[in-house]
Amino acid sequence: MNDQTDSGGSNQSQRNQDILPDLYAALITDNHENLKRLLQTFELDVGCRHPHLEPNPDRTATLTVYATEERIREIQAAGYKIERGENVSALGRERQKEVGEGDRFKGGRVAPRGLGEKPGRNLKGGSTS
Amino acid sequence: MTFLNVVEIESAVIGLAGTYPSISQLITLPFFTVEGRQSHALRIGTGNACPKTAVLFISGAHAREWGGPDICINFATDLLEAYSLGTGLVYGGTSYTAGEIKSIVERLDVIVFPDINPDGRQYSQKTYSMWRKNRNPASSGGQASKIGVDPNRNYDFLWDFNTAFAPGAQAGGTLASTDPASDIFHGTAPFSEAETQNVRWLFEQYPQISWFIDIHSYGGDILHSWGDDTNQSTTTDKNFTNAAWNGQRGLPGDAYGEYIGACDLAKFASVGNAMSAAIAGVAGQNYAVAQSFFLPSWGSTYPTSGASDDWAFSRYFTDPTKRKVGSYTIEFNLVKTFFPSWTEMQAIILDVDAGLVRFCLRAVPKFSIASWWCLLKKWIYEAIWHKVLPPELWGPYGPWERIKRIVESIFLPIVRPIIRNFRER
Numbered sequence A: 001m002n003d004q005t006d007s008g009g010s011n012q013s014q015r016n017q018d019i020l021p022d023l024y025a026a027l028i029t030d031n032h033e034n035l036k037r038l039l040q041t042f043e044l045d046v047g048c049r050h051p052h053l054e055p056n057p058d059r060t061a062t063l064t065v066y067a068t069e070e071r072i073r074e075i076q077a078a079g080y081k082i083e084r085g086e087n088v089s090a091l092g093r094e095r096q097k098e099v100g101e102g103d104r105f106k107g108g109r110v111a112p113r114g115l116g117e118k119p120g121r122n123l124k125g126g127s128t129s
Numbered sequence B: 001m002t003f004l005n006v007v008e009i010e011s012a013v014i015g016l017a018g019t020y021p022s023i024s025q026l027i028t029l030p031f032f033t034v035e036g037r038q039s040h041a042l043r044i045g046t047g048n049a050c051p052k053t054a055v056l057f058i059s060g061a062h063a064r065e066w067g068g069p070d071i072c073i074n075f076a077t078d079l080l081e082a083y084s085l086g087t088g089l090v091y092g093g094t095s096y097t098a099g100e101i102k103s104i105v106e107r108l109d110v111i112v113f114p115d116i117n118p119d120g121r122q123y124s125q126k127t128y129s130m131w132r133k134n135r136n137p138a139s140s141g142g143q144a145s146k147i148g149v150d151p152n153r154n155y156d157f158l159w160d161f162n163t164a165f166a167p168g169a170q171a172g173g174t175l176a177s178t179d180p181a182s183d184i185f186h187g188t189a190p191f192s193e194a195e196t197q198n199v200r201w202l203f204e205q206y207p208q209i210s211w212f213i214d215i216h217s218y219g220g221d222i223l224h225s226w227g228d229d230t231n232q233s234t235t236t237d238k239n240f241t242n243a244a245w246n247g248q249r250g251l252p253g254d255a256y257g258e259y260i261g262a263c264d265l266a267k268f269a270s271v272g273n274a275m276s277a278a279i280a281g282v283a284g285q286n287y288a289v290a291q292s293f294f295l296p297s298w299g300s301t302y303p304t305s306g307a308s309d310d311w312a313f314s315r316y317f318t319d320p321t322k323r324k325v326g327s328y329t330i331e332f333n334l335v336k337t338f339f340p341s342w343t344e345m346q347a348i349i350l351d352v353d354a355g356l357v358r359f360c361l362r363a364v365p366k367f368s369i370a371s372w373w374c375l376l377k378k379w380i381y382e383a384i385w386h387k388v389l390p391p392e393l394w395g396p397y398g399p400w401e402r403i404k405r406i407v408e409s410i411f412l413p414i415v416r417p418i419i420r421n422f423r424e425r
Helices: A007-019 A032-041 A069-077 A088-098 B006-019 B067-085 B098-107 B118-126 B167-172 B194-205 B262-283 B308-318 B342-363 B369-388 B399-424
Strands: A024-030 A052-055 A061-067 A081-087 B024-028 B040-044 B053-059 B089-091 B094-096 B108-113 B209-217 B221-224 B288-291 B326-332
Touching (some): A024 A032, A024 A088, A032 B167, A069 A081, B006 B024, B006 B040, B006 B067, B040 B067, B053 B067, B067 B209, B067 B326, B089 B342, B194 B308, B326 B342
Parallel strands (some): B053 B108
Antiparallel strands (some): A024 A081
16 A cells, blocks of 8 residues: 555645635525526536535525635626535535544554444454454 | 544555455555555455355545545444354444345455545545545646546546537536536546546456445435436437437437336336435435436436446446446435534444445345246356347347337236235235
């Protein structure tokens, strides 16, 4: 496994951090047709596989996209009702504190333990690590 | 406990293979990422003399969807622990017996490739959290914002979307992109990336793979093929291999729909529903089962090109000597965020892993009269029929498929109620 090395990637990553701007969860509310037009007009980060839309009682829907402040202003200027939500990049930075440091499995010398309950495992006295 | 980093994912796989050598095997993937990482997968199953039906789980394609590899590692660990201890497995309100776990480990090869895009994950976890793609700079022209290819648009399924799809199909913003700055940039060629080459290599090394799930986030969806157009089960000529339909795919309600056998479609939905029920049983999370072309809970359509699930299913249609693979994408987490806390993620792991165990159980060959008949049919087909006659005759778009469909349409409505009635007694 060549994983401990960051080689050139790390230095490049550090440079890129300064360049790539924060993304916000932006909520755009409109009718179906206008939202479709919006997706045609702007190439937007809509999540993983497909856009996420919450239908509203008034037959509009709220679309969540991930956009920079600049892109949010562009969408606003195009006449869409857009609300800047959470700074998801900042949330991600916060969550980076919940990522493991080092190697808790010591290169494979320690096996992980599963979260699922194994009924009766104590009676059998099994240990897997 | 915390999210696994890229080093820990590989160490976990190596550690599991070392701890359970009689029921698992470390698989070293041959293609190195651009940052020089080599990935590993794990095969879980007793014996290796006789190839068994195999199930493949992959995750981590999109870097910012952190929980996928954690789901996979925990799933593999639970399966190995429970089998070794001779216990069942309990995930909240969903439980599996020791016999069910035994049947999975002894009758299947379960292959887990937990992190197909380690470069992207490293960048997301250490630098720019919202990063989605891999870290291939080849098309970037030196610009940071143009680095990377979306692995899940790089598979060889209608990859050349500008030719295969209608111009209007791009409207949803999900199809693919030729712009390296785009988050759905599809690369310079199908399988141009080490990440997807490794997945393809697994399919080639384990031709008995019959079931496949690519784990993503978020949405709370269980998606199945096809992802390019509306499914239809009547006209075999309308299919992704037929160039006559180029430029017309990806729009709903028009002449084109992607052919899928009615039995396959029913099976996709049935297995998806079984997974969804298992997930709901854990803590009440309701995952929607849908064809990936459609957005669940909204009437719109969102086609994709070059996605893993469609490519895996399509292999049989482009080469009928290959196994037909029941393919899915799971979008875990009903809450709209890529970054649940680790505490929240632990609950999601229990949910999804309960679904994955159910999925495996559906893949286990059943040794009933029906399954013996099925094996006999397969033997007749593959050992004799397929050797003697060309695929043009017996393949998925050939006349034999049409004859089968006509026979099924006549007899299944008669036979099904009789079987159901017999079972209820």
